[in-house]
Amino acid sequence: xxxxxRGQDFINLRxxxxxxxxxxxDLAHTLKAEKRAGVDQRRFTGKNVIAQFEWGSTRTRCAxxxxxxxxxxGFTYLSNSHVGIQETVKDTIRVFSEMYDAIxxxxxxxxxxxxxxxxxxxxxxxxxxxxxDHPTQMLADAMTLEELWGGAGSxxxxxxxxxxxxxxxxxxxxxxxxxLGMDLYVIxxxxxxxxxxxxxxxxxxxxxxxxxxxxxLVISDDPNLLEGMDVLTTEEWEYTNSSTGDDHGYDCWMxxxxxxxxxxxxxxxxxxxxxxxxxxxxxxxxxxxxxxxxGQQLLEEAPDQASRDLIASGLEISDEFFEKxxxxxxxxxxxxxxxIKAVLAATIGC
Numbered sequence: 001x002x003x004x005x006r007g008q009d010f011i012n013l014r015x016x017x018x019x020x021x022x023x024x025x026d027l028a029h030t031l032k033a034e035k036r037a038g039v040d041q042r043r044f045t046g047k048n049v050i051a052q053f054e055w056g057s058t059r060t061r062c063a064x065x066x067x068x069x070x071x072x073x074g075f076t077y078l079s080n081s082h083v084g085i086q087e088t089v090k091d092t093i094r095v096f097s098e099m100y101d102a103i104x105x106x107x108x109x110x111x112x113x114x115x116x117x118x119x120x121x122x123x124x125x126x127x128x129x130x131x132x133d134h135p136t137q138m139l140a141d142a143m144t145l146e147e148l149w150g151g152a153g154s155x156x157x158x159x160x161x162x163x164x165x166x167x168x169x170x171x172x173x174x175x176x177x178x179x180l181g182m183d184l185y186v187i188x189x190x191x192x193x194x195x196x197x198x199x200x201x202x203x204x205x206x207x208x209x210x211x212x213x214x215x216x217l218v219i220s221d222d223p224n225l226l227e228g229m230d231v232l233t234t235e236e237w238e239y240t241n242s243s244t245g246d247d248h249g250y251d252c253w254m255x256x257x258x259x260x261x262x263x264x265x266x267x268x269x270x271x272x273x274x275x276x277x278x279x280x281x282x283x284x285x286x287x288x289x290x291x292x293x294x295g296q297q298l299l300e301e302a303p304d305q306a307s308r309d310l311i312a313s314g315l316e317i318s319d320e321f322f323e324k325x326x327x328x329x330x331x332x333x334x335x336x337x338x339x340i341k342a343v344l345a346a347t348i349g350c
Contacts, residue, residue, distance in 0.1 A: 042072030139339035280325035
């Protein structure tokens, strides 16, 4: 398949065609096979990439940096710069365009900010996460499922369920499912703060109608609909209280714990799923136990023993269920490298 992404931005999956999505997945599979075989992948010596991350990052940053090294690309992680402080973003992007071959940006702002950057830049802009999409993660999840189920085309007809806090991430997964020919069930509490906006649902309905009219997009609070699911996924319960602006404290994680608890990924949930071979994914990080600084903070602030027990055993996914499916979850983390490598190779010019 011909590469039609050279010199193009990579900001949102909806900007791709299914053929381009397929091209990136096939390229990622090839690059992973090459790496496993010890093939020298330094095909881009003399090229350079700059990364600006406004949010913390582990997997995404590591994947970009190691992928650049493998491909022979110089990598700059920007810190302590003038951007947005005493220099406009537009001026900074014009500087980057003089020195680099691609820009990687993780933005705390709305997605339109990424498109503004792309308008300023003369080089490809790659989205490393905005609230509206995490396209490199969705490629990684698609690659993981293909590896587990038998390669290209193996996702077609399968059923994915996203459970829990469902305001944003199901939008990302919906685009992926529409391209792969999968059903998507979004199962979570009937709460405004944890439901997709109507415009998000409208976008997904349009994508399914265009690319996968034979597949289902189902949004419900009924866990009985989980029977026969092939893959389950979820995300942290992080919630920002608009009245207080709290996005770090106890309320951020536990405000809706009572309402979200019935949608935790646990072994008990399998009474609804009834598929012993179900795949479980989690894009990470996960609060599947309290063995970290945040977990200890939540335990200290918990008002009662029931809350402490919940925090210690795992919030959006129980520790027991997480460890049972750890091989799938950490394979998913590992595929971040190969799909990001594919995006770099395609946009810079493979």
